[in-house]
Amino acid sequence: MTTHDATSPQRPDPWELPDVSDLVIGVLGGTGDQGRGLAYRLARAGQRVVVGSRAADRAAAVAEEIGHGVEGADNAECARRSDVVIVAVPWEGHARTLSSLTAELAGKLVVDCVNPLGFDKRGAYAIVPEEGSAAEQAQALLPDSRVTAAFHHLSAVLLKDPELERIDTDVMVLGESREDCATVQAIAQLIPGMRGVFAGRLRNAHQVEALVANLISVNRRYRAHAGIRLTDI
Numbered sequence: 001m002t003t004h005d006a007t008s009p010q011r012p013d014p015w016e017l018p019d020v021s022d023l024v025i026g027v028l029g030g031t032g033d034q035g036r037g038l039a040y041r042l043a044r045a046g047q048r049v050v051v052g053s054r055a056a057d058r059a060a061a062v063a064e065e066i067g068h069g070v071e072g073a074d075n076a077e078c079a080r081r082s083d084v085v086i087v088a089v090p091w092e093g094h095a096r097t098l099s100s101l102t103a104e105l106a107g108k109l110v111v112d113c114v115n116p117l118g119f120d121k122r123g124a125y126a127i128v129p130e131e132g133s134a135a136e137q138a139q140a141l142l143p144d145s146r147v148t149a150a151f152h153h154l155s156a157v158l159l160k161d162p163e164l165e166r167i168d169t170d171v172m173v174l175g176e177s178r179e180d181c182a183t184v185q186a187i188a189q190l191i192p193g194m195r196g197v198f199a200g201r202l203r204n205a206h207q208v209e210a211l212v213a214n215l216i217s218v219n220r221r222y223r224a225h226a227g228i229r230l231t232d233i
């Protein structure tokens, strides 16, 4: 049995997460596989979601296809309308997209799910960004935003499949502020089957992003859509 000294402060319960139901969630690059999948799952769970695109009409068309009240806007308007903004653009467009949105993203909670990967005839491999990781590049480019990293290991195929009620997987959430991470963990947990798990500071985002190269190998070998589960928590 665990006993607690009445005079020592109780450790806060790490599974106690905030209510995020009022937050508007934007998805930059929300017309792509990952963004569209996340938008669909979050909207299906009852959240207000705005998908962003470089072209407002593309975003509007995808929003209509997704349904569940999802709105579409160009990336800048998507960022303005949202409280929490998920970055779901390809690594090649990451720096340019974020540099063009510093004003719109100021004061916002940004969630980076970008995996810097290269592909050659031997398969996928991790790229090491100059800043250490995509998430650290985002924080360097967005000094007035609070950057977290999450949702790297999800399969867009599973996210988009309307037949699947649950996606049983863990979402590792990294960031400098426990409060911001808790918000993102709570957002992950809006999706049935998902668990949001605090996984450290942004300086450790590189290996979380890079792990996707391994998951791609797993998927090819086993013809699967592998995710991750952390044990003993």
Ligand SMILES: NC(=O)c1ccc[n+]([C@@H]2O[C@H](COP(=O)([O-])OP(=O)(O)OC[C@H]3O[C@@H](n4cnc5c(N)ncnc54)[C@H](OP(=O)(O)O)[C@@H]3O)[C@@H](O)[C@H]2O)c1
Pocket: 028, 029, 030, 031, 032, 033, 034, 035, 052, 053, 054, 055, 058, 059, 087, 088, 089, 090, 091, 092, 093, 094, 096, 097, 113, 114, 115, 116, 151, 152, 153, 154, 155, 156, 157
């Ligand atoms: N696919 C997955 O299963 C998965 C899982 C976890 C994480 N991720 C990460 O999520 C991100 C998006 O993946 P994805 O598969 O959805 O990619 P994607 O479909 O290739 O691209 C997403 C969207 O980004 C926009 N885009 C394309 N090139 C761009 C550029 N150079 N600059 C700015 N925007 C650009 C496009 O939207 P518009 O043309 O409408 O602007 C596109 O629809 C990647 O960084 C990936 O590492 C993907």
